[in-house]
Amino acid sequence: MIKNTTKRQKLGWVIFIFYLIFLAYFLFFSDYFGRGSHAQAEYAYNLTPFKEIRRFIVYRHVVGWESFLLNIVGNIVGFMPCGFFLPVISRRSRRWFNTVLLSFLFSLCIETIQLVFKVGSFDVDDMILNTLGGILGYILYKIIQHIRVRVRRKKRAKAETSVLH
Template sequence: MIRNATKRQKMGWVIFIFYLIFLAYFLFFSDYFGRGNHAQQEYAYNLTPFKEIRRFIIYRHVVGLKSFMLNIVGNIVGFMPCGFFLPIISRRSRCWFNTMLLSFLFSLCIETIQLIFKVGCFDVDDMILNTLGGILGYILYKIVQYTRVRIRRKRRAKAEKSVLY
């Protein structure tokens, strides 16, 4: 698998693994997010879609900008690298649906681990926001690809033009 990979794919794997380590640290071990050594005594979960998203949007002035940004924006931005790097490291993920599905499944795994080990909260809204982040990361990947192709075409046209004159 890695042997047949291009340099770009290998570099994508390295960055993706660092991203996964960074994400795991913040989701499961970071004292900043209250994860540390204190596991919750009982299970915490939300199975109602958009319940927490709605609550954070409606009460954003009460919960504060920092909590709003961490919960809503943080879940989206935290998964954008996943959607960006999946198409780089895997040819199958170059289809938007596969990237969305893998982002969702990865988010489901994280939420399930949080539920089992009582670290954080199993939240359907987090899975929705994480999947949205994966999709936005994929869109960013497509924009970068489109821009690279356009730049290459312009350079090629400029080189051909200079050869003719």
């Protein structure tokens, strides 16, 4: 790690690495998601934006709520830690555009690995939902940072007030 990293950044790196391991397991190895060690003979992919999102929303009663939540909400929530921890571990990612771009590129890498190794399916809708998750994670980071700054200012003001009295 870089010499000038703070304790918060180091902890962020540790948590981020565990997140990546957890994500890799569920995306590439989990039997629950039908990944396992076997490659698919017939590979499915989707290059039409919003096709699968629309299908899961319209037919949510047919495909079931579990599939709906797993595919739509799961892709968003699964990438929220990415958008949250990137600004923690990297000063450059504190700019929203960098975090959004890195979230998209990370999702593109995952989808490309799925395409090459025929694990899961390459889906442009997954990239859209994953990027949205990265954006929501970044927004959560900004909200928490705003709260931290306000609390710190209140403590400082309270300490200064008590010193004066």
